[in-house]
Amino acid sequence: MYDVYVNNNNKKKLIIIGGAVIGVILIGFFVFFLLSGDSKEKNLKDFYAKINNQKYDEMYAMISDDAKSTYTKEAFIKRNKNIYxxxxVTDINIDVVSTDGDKITYTVNMKTVAGSTEFENTTQFKDDKIIWNDSFIYPDLGSTDKVRIVEDKAQRGRILDRNGTVLAGKGEAYSVGLVRGKLNGENDYDKIAKLLDLTKEGIQKTMSASWIKDDSFVPLKTISKDDKNLENDLLAIAGVKLTTTNIRSYPYGKVTSHLVGYMQKVTAEDLDKHKGEGYTENSYIGRSGIEAAYEKDLKGKDGIEIYIQDDSGERKASIARQLREDGKDMTLTVDITLQKSLYNQFQNDKSASVAMNPKTGEVLALVSTPTFSSNDFILGMSTSQWNALNDDKNKPLLNRFRSTWVPGSCMKPITAAIGLETKSLDPAKDFSSAMKWQKDSSWGSYYVTTLHAPTPNNLKNGLVYSDNVYFAKAALEIGADNLVKGYKSLKIGEEIPFELSLNKSQYTSGDFKDEIQIADSGYGQGQILLNPVQMASVYGAFVNEGKMMAPHVVKTTESSVWAQPFSKDVANEIKEDLIQVISDQNGTGHSFYNKNVVLAGKTGTGEIKDSQDDTEGTEVGWFTVMTTDSSQPIVISTMVEDVKGRGGSNYVTNRMKAPLNEYLNK
Structure with missing residues (x-):
């Protein structure tokens, strides 16, 4: 007989061990279920991440065998790729709402070509694989449904003059195309190519596209509706068809080209630079002038909708929609009548004209000649047309009001005003007249020469007679430091505050210490270069109590004072002398005298030559004129290249009479 002995301590140990085992089992079950749920959610998020990265082939590996039996890999990839x-689609994000066994409900947020969209969806799993069907893409999408994308094109904003006249807007042209089934084979390709400035090879390549059927209209080129002879010649050829198409139109063509600018079809670089801004390979974009500077405002935003269409062609559900926003109209400060008048006077010259209201800074006209027609770029410029523009020795593509030029004698009133403002020039001082002058023998063979040496040789006569020697002496009297101070107060050398990009003016390209350069600067030579827009702003200060207004050409830009380089008294003194330049019979601008209106102005001839002995150099002619009556405020500054042998600055003054008189008498 054996006695049974029970150790209570061991019993407690057994109970503890047993409890621990049960706890591990329970935790294991909990972790299993927890991880099982996590794996589904993780797989779902991974799947959407692959959509973001367009890894459609890898997505196929994550769907269930049942789904694979319904969708081949090729069909799956094609369906997803075509739709997404x-x-x-970009930036897909999901947020899990709830999990119920093998089902996960979640919200999807993603960006599309039609804007952001959000929807709720439910996905079922089998063995941690997604049971995929078309409703995964969008809940209402069936296997036979199609996803459609329709556009509602925004109207580009118009560009208008100050009175509402359209400078750029909607117009019509002909799209010239061929209908293969009606052509006389390729027998007329040479004739068509010649009429449209294309190549026979180019037409053959276009007509070889696989989509073309016998009754298809195949566009070749867009042409103006104004060329009736070309229209008739084209329609006389069998198989040629003309259809009306909407285009961007520039009613004033060459008159406004450098100001308004033009549009061109986008390039690959444009699409990359403006990715996500609604441009496609068929879009046009502003390339210069106002069209480029205000592209975002003018462009607007196309309306676009993504929706599901069932197999009967009915609209089933909308996925995303972006409403159309037409572009904004841009109203300019220019007066198209004055713009056209200045263009007509100088269209055959290499010139720049700026008209401005000196009280507000509003630009009333902005012309550069010779030029091109903005319409040619819209219609599609051929290689020969483009080469002709680029190779033209008169450089019609050069925007001359954007550039800087030697100001010549138009700088003299500015030098005088700086001297008066800094109190370094006595206007009554007689510098003694001389037709030829140098400070001393240290100048070697260099002399300042002039065409007129009035007596007394004071400021008033220096301006009226436009005496180079007077202003060379005056510049040295004023001194380099005061001149530089004055140039800086006029913002010469700084960015010009203007809606269109303008080249900076300059008073020197290096140090401003050489005496000859300082003396030459006094009468507008040396290294001084002025932009025509800035020239008009500076002269405007003489009739605006010394205030130089910031130039602006867009109506909504607020008028503002750019600088106040001169006091009211200094401005008035220069203004009175400039009135004499025109009203005095000896004044260089007297040919512009008008008994009905008091005008102030200054002529100028800038020399461009390699040395003082250079006889082959060219001359730049200037004339800047302004009214002194505040009820009709205007200043016009015009620069013309190559006036040597054509009357110098007189060539310019003679052609500015009609535009100013027309403007004042309207």
Whole structure:
């Protein structure tokens, strides 16, 4: 017989061990279920991450065998790629709402070509694989449904003059195309190519596209509706068809080209630079002038909708929609009548004209000649047309009001005003007249020469007679430091505050210490270069109590004072002398005298030559004129290249009479 002995301590140990085992088992079950749920959610998020990265082939590996039996890999990839790429889906994010066994409900937020969209969806899993069907893409999408994308094109904003006249807007042209089934084979390709400035090879390549059927209209080129002879010649050829198409139109063509600018079809670089801004390979974009500077405002935003269409062609559900926003109209400060008048006077010259209201800074006209027609770029410029523009020795593509030029004698009133403002020039001082002058023998063979040496040789006569020697002496009297101080007060050398990009004016390209350069600067030579827009702003200060207004050409830009380089008294003194330049019979601008209106102004001839002995150099002619009556405030500054042998600055003054008189008498 055996006695049974029970150790209570061991019993406690057994109970503890047993409890621990049960706890591990329970935790294991909990972790299993927890991880099982996590794996589904993780797989779902991974799947959407692959959509973001367009890894459609890898997505196929994550769907269930049941789904694979319904969708081949090729069909799956094609369906997903066509829809997601077509909608331009990016930035997909999901948030899990709830989990119920093998089902996960979640919200999807994504960006599309039609804007952001959000929807709720439910996905079921089998063995941690997604049971995929078309409703995964969008809940209402069936296997036979299609995803459609429709556009509602925004109207580009118009560009208007100050009175509402259209400078750029909607117009019509002909799209010239061929209908293969009606052509006389390729027998007329040479004739068509010649009429449209194309090549026979180019037409053959276009007509070889696989999509073309016998009754298809195949566009070749857009032409103006104004060329009736070309229209008739084209329609006389069998198989040629003309259809009306809407285009951007510039009613004033060459008159406004450098100001308004033009549009061109986008390039690959444009699409990359403006990615996500609604441009496609068929879009046009502003390339210069106002069209480029205000592209975002003018462009607007196309309306676009993504929706599901069932197999009967009915609209089933909308996925995303972006309403159309037409572009904004841009109203300019220019007066198209004055713009056209200045263009007509100088269209055959290499010139720049700026008209401005000196009280507000509003630009009333902005012309550069010779030029091109903005319409040619819209219609599609051929290689020969483009080469002709680029190779033209008169440089019609050069925007001359954007550039800087030697100001010549138009700088003299500015030098005088700086001297008066800094109290370094006595206007009554007689510098003694001389037709030829140098400070001393240290100048070697260099002399300042003039065409007129009035007596007394004071400020008033220096301006009226436009005496180079007087202003060379005056510049040295004023001194380099005061001149530089004055140039800086006039913002010469700084960015010009203007809606369009303008080249900076300059008073020197290096040090401003050489005496000859300082003396030459006094009468507008040396290294001084002025932009025509800034020239008009500076002269405007003489009739605006010394205030130089910031130039602006867009109506909504607020008028503002750019600088106040001169006091009211200094401005008035220079203004009175400039009145004499025109009213005095000896004044260089007297040919512009008008008994009905008091005008002030200054002529100028800038020399461009390699040395003082250079006889082959060219001359730049200037004339800047302004009214002194505050009820009709205007200043016009015009620069013309190559006036040597054509009357110098007189060539300019003679052609500015009609535009100013027309403007004042309207």
């Amino acid at each position: 790429d077509g909608m331009e």
